[in-house]
Amino acid sequence: MIRLDEVHKSFTVKDRKTRKPKRIDAVRGITLQVKPGEIYGLLGPNGAGKSTTLRMIASLMDPDAGRIEVCGLDTREKPEAVRACLGYLSTDMNVYGRFTPRELLRIFGEFQSVDPVVAERRGLHLLEKLDLADFADVKMEGFSSGQKQKVSIARALLHDPKVVIFDEPTTGLDVLTAKTVLDLLRIMRDEGRTVIVSTHVMPMVEEICDRVGIIFDGKLHGDAPPRDLLRSRNARSLDEVFFQLAAETEGGN
Numbered sequence: 001m002i003r004l005d006e007v008h009k010s011f012t013v014k015d016r017k018t019r020k021p022k023r024i025d026a027v028r029g030i031t032l033q034v035k036p037g038e039i040y041g042l043l044g045p046n047g048a049g050k051s052t053t054l055r056m057i058a059s060l061m062d063p064d065a066g067r068i069e070v071c072g073l074d075t076r077e078k079p080e081a082v083r084a085c086l087g088y089l090s091t092d093m094n095v096y097g098r099f100t101p102r103e104l105l106r107i108f109g110e111f112q113s114v115d116p117v118v119a120e121r122r123g124l125h126l127l128e129k130l131d132l133a134d135f136a137d138v139k140m141e142g143f144s145s146g147q148k149q150k151v152s153i154a155r156a157l158l159h160d161p162k163v164v165i166f167d168e169p170t171t172g173l174d175v176l177t178a179k180t181v182l183d184l185l186r187i188m189r190d191e192g193r194t195v196i197v198s199t200h201v202m203p204m205v206e207e208i209c210d211r212v213g214i215i216f217d218g219k220l221h222g223d224a225p226p227r228d229l230l231r232s233r234n235a236r237s238l239d240e241v242f243f244q245l246a247a248e249t250e251g252g253n
């Protein structure tokens with residue numbers, strides 16, 4: 001279970017022109033819940049606050065205000081226990097080309113205190129599910145971006161996490177590779193895991209997400225099953241809802 005209650009996060013950066021400190025309100029009061037056995041899709045334009053939200057859920061960053069609970073644990077009070085119960089795929093995963101997938105997964109298994117025999121078995125099982133088992137013993141330096149992404153996904157799921165957080169998992173992947181990743185997310189959901197995924201790819205959201213939330217300007221809009229969202233907005237696609245919200249947000253600013 002993931003629970004966010006009125007979560008806020010700001011950053012202070014230097015304004016490029018004036019060189020004075022400038023505050024960016026990246027997340028402005030987000031409240032949401034994702035249940036076990038559910039895939040929640042987080043949509044939004046560049047810079048909307050999706051990755052910041054996911055990083056806070058993954059307990060890699062504290063909220064300034066509000067509360068986040070993962071697996072019944074407060075991310076601020078128990079960050080290590082939270083990290084042990086979740087698998088996080090970020091947009092900037094590095095796979096270390098000197099290693100093979102099997103070697104990398106062994107190392108990450110040790111980091112996560114997974115029994116080496118279990119880590120080996122589970123790592124190979126994940127590589128098989130991701131159509132990468134034939135490359136388990138090949139050094140990753142020549143891997144394509146899709147192959148590297150698959151290894152990162154196996155690494156994120158190696159410790160059998162109850163909660164799965166994937167930040168833009170299909171960006172840069174061809175349709176076949178993207179389908180393999182989406183199929184794996186469906187399996188995760190069907191196994192009763194809590195899944196949250198951020199994306200720009202609307203058809204993917206309509207296809208696999210049980211509920212979607214759209215972040216604009218750090219705020220959450222339209223938290224509902226995709227079909228209900230389309231009906232309530234009299235829209236034919238999530239793209240259309242996205243454009244409506246963009247127009248409303250601009251109108252309100």
Ligand SMILES: Nc1ncnc2c1ncn2[C@@H]1O[C@H](COP(=O)(O)OP(=O)(O)OP(=O)(O)O)[C@@H](O)[C@H]1O
Nearest residue numbers: 011013024026044045046047048049050051052053
């Ligand atoms: N560490 C940081 N320091 C300063 N500003 C940051 C930091 N992280 C994020 N931001 C700012 O917070 C805002 C939200 O960023 P975030 O990465 O969460 O957006 P996003 O919705 O994931 O965007 P994208 O789809 O482009 O990845 C942006 O204005 C970004 O520049």
